Amino acid sequence: MIRTILVTALLFGAFGAVLGADPNLPKPDAQWSLLPNEPGLRNHGVVLTDGGAAFDGRGAYLEVSQAPKLGKGDFTLAVWVRADDGNSSADILSQYDSKRKRGFLLSLKSNAVTTSQSNRRHLHFGIDNDHASKWTDRGRPGNAVLAFSLTVHDGYMYAGTCEPGPNESGRVYRSNGDGRWESCGAPDKSNAVTALAVFEGKLYAATGKYRLAGSALPESTNTHLGGCVFRYEGGGKWTDCGRLPNVEAVGGLAVFRGKLYASSLYKPPGFFRYEGGTSWTALPTPSGKRVEALAVYRDHLYASGYDEGHVYRFDGEKWTDLGRLGENTQTYSFAIYEGKLHVGTWPSGRVYRFEEPNRWIDVGRLGNELEVMGMVVHNGRLLAGTLPLAEIYQYDGNSKWTRLTQLDTTPDVRYRRAWTAAEYRGEVYYTTLPSGRIWSFAAGANAMWDTEFPAGWHHVVASRCGNQLCLFVDGKRVAASPFDSSRFDLASEQRWRIGAGPNETFRGMMRDLRVFQRALNVDEIASLVKATRRD
Numbered sequence: 383m384i385r386t387i388l389v390t391a392l393l394f395g396a397f398g399a400v401l402g403a404d405p406n407l408p409k410p411d412a413q414w415s416l417l418p419n420e421p422g423l424r425n426h427g428v429v430l431t432d433g434g435a436a437f438d439g440r441g442a443y444l445e446v447s448q449a450p451k452l453g454k455g456d457f458t459l460a461v462w463v464r465a466d467d468g469n470s471s472a473d474i475l476s477q478y479d480s481k482r483k484r485g486f487l488l489s490l491k492s493n494a495v496t497t498s499q500s501n502r503r504h505l506h507f508g509i510d511n512d513h514a515s516k517w518t519d520r521g522r523p524g525n526a527v528l529a530f531s532l533t534v535h536d537g538y539m540y541a542g543t544c545e546p547g548p549n550e551s552g553r554v555y556r557s558n559g560d561g562r563w564e565s566c567g568a569p570d571k572s573n574a575v576t577a578l579a580v581f582e583g584k585l586y587a588a589t590g591k592y593r594l595a596g597s598a599l600p601e602s603t604n605t606h607l608g609g610c611v612f613r614y615e616g617g618g619k620w621t622d623c624g625r626l627p628n629v630e631a632v633g634g635l636a637v638f639r640g641k642l643y644a645s646s647l648y649k650p651p652g653f654f655r656y657e658g659g660t661s662w663t664a665l666p667t668p669s670g671k672r673v674e675a676l677a678v679y680r681d682h683l684y685a686s687g688y689d690e691g692h693v694y695r696f697d698g699e700k701w702t703d704l705g706r707l708g709e710n711t712q713t714y715s716f717a718i719y720e721g722k723l724h725v726g727t728w729p730s731g732r733v734y735r736f737e738e739p740n741r742w743i744d745v746g747r748l749g750n751e752l753e754v755m756g757m758v759v760h761n762g763r764l765l766a767g768t769l770p771l772a773e774i775y776q777y778d779g780n781s782k783w784t785r786l787t788q789l790d791t792t793p794d795v796r797y798r799r800a801w802t803a804a805e806y807r808g809e810v811y812y813t814t815l816p817s818g819r820i821w822s823f824a825a826g827a828n829a830m831w832d833t834e835f836p837a838g839w840h841h842v843v844a845s846r847c848g849n850q851l852c853l854f855v856d857g858k859r860v861a862a863s864p865f866d867s868s869r870f871d872l873a874s875e876q877r878w879r880i881g882a883g884p885n886e887t888f889r890g891m892m893r894d895l896r897v898f899q900r901a902l903n904v905d906e907i908a909s910l911v912k913a914t915r916r917d
Contacts, residue, residue: 414880427442428442440681443887452486458897458898461841463842470680480762481779498578500802505830510762510825525818526545534805534832540557552572574608585613586623608631623656628652636676652664671687691710708744719884724764728769751775762884767789798814801815841854
């Protein structure tokens with residue numbers, strides 16, 4: 383009994399002076415200051431300072447020795463967060479069992495899927511008990527044979543299309559998730575908008591003349607070349623940001639170390655850095671090889687390759703060849719799962735995990751498919767789209783992939799693709815070729831703030847309240863999602879992790895983490911923000 387009282391004093395009472403506890407504030411069921419000499423935590427490389435816990439985004443995290451038991455009831459998570467700029471998804475707090483697909487996640491999602499940066503610093507709160515929704519048809523943007531690119535920006539989903547008819551061109555469409563797609567115009571005359579990205583708070587679109595013969599379809603009668611990048615100004619207006627020299631189609635767009643980069647889809651190889659206005663600097667490519675899909679992982683920019691089955695790493699000045707993945711001739715897609723970079727391939731239809739240069743671990747083939755395209759981690763699950771059947775698979779560990787569905791059943795074609803993906807309003811969206819339709823799916827229940835998380839310190843609250851999941855930032859509710867609470871028993875023996883989970887480890891700082899085994903109301907959240915703010 384005496385020991386219990388002492389432990390309770392250490393865990394809770396001692397933080398009162400540090401955190402400026404107010405007796406009128408809601409009493410947490412667990413609390414960690416995340417300051418030096420913190421009891422009750424197992425430290426895996428996190429630096430505890432007087433300003434909070436500093437996470438390096440390279441594997442450091444904290445493990446909670448004892449935490450509240452969750453089950454079918456309400457709960458609230460509250461923490462101050464300062465997220466450093468990053469382009470990979472980062473877990474703030476998690477208790478997730480990947481084998482049972484049970485638990486919760488609080489994360490910042492940044493996804494690079496095939497050619498596009500589909501999500502950037504979107505706050506996500508998800509729970510699961512191995513529950514999955516049906517797939518929903520979200521419509522076809524325009525006359526698309528394919529939505530080549532997807533991204534989410536300021537509360538809307540944007541799709542860049544390939545529309546190959548003689549009087550058509552690739553366009554950008556906007557949706558709020560209701561299946562209707564509003565045209566934002568055609569940036570230029572080529573048949574495809576091949577990539578989308580958000581850079582310095584603006585939406586950028588890259589164009590190309592997509593060679594449909596590469597998907598075993600009749601070639602487009604639109605002969606206009608692309609290779610340009612445009613910035614969206616709203617109202618269907620696009621600002622020309624320049625043409626990439628000798629490029630007929632842009633391959634990928636990505637933001638790396640505060641700069642926008644682009645690659646060439648077809649030969650000759652090309653890799654470029656945006657300098658503002660209409661100016662682009664041409665940079666070398668690795669041994670004259672093409673670099674295609676672009677993704678940021680732990681301080682480097684990674685690129686897939688269509689000239690050989692290799693992956694390349696860029697440090698801002700030079701490239702490193704990381705070796706060939708099996709006997710493959712092309713690499714297509716990236717995802718960061720459980721802190722490791724995963725890559726999809728052609729023609730083996732396999733996914734490989736990166737360990738170190740020239741060391742790739744085969745984590746299995748997706749059915750009998752030949753190519754692995756759009757990959758994304760959605761509420762703890764690694765998903766991937768394929769060719770030739772446009773199937774979606776889920777990774778279940780130990781090199782096992784489970785087929786979830788076939789999205790495109792167009793008859794009498796050789797290839798069908800599940801091309802790219804993005805997360806929006808708590809669901810994952812996939813695009814298809816040649817039907818041009820877009821489909822959505824949800825693993826578990828999710829609330830998502832589809833706006834870029836701001837710089838600096840911010841108070842984050844994630845709440846399970848009856849049949850609703852909610853997110854609050856600085857006391858304001860920013861997202862809410864209804865769900866059937868009876869389906870979600872979160873009881874688990876998994877350890878709670880601060881700064882780690884099924885995505886990537888966190889980069890930035892945290893302080894004052896509180897857990898309540900009930901749902902706080904709006905007034906309580908506001909008082910908590912006010913009492914714990916440090917200006």
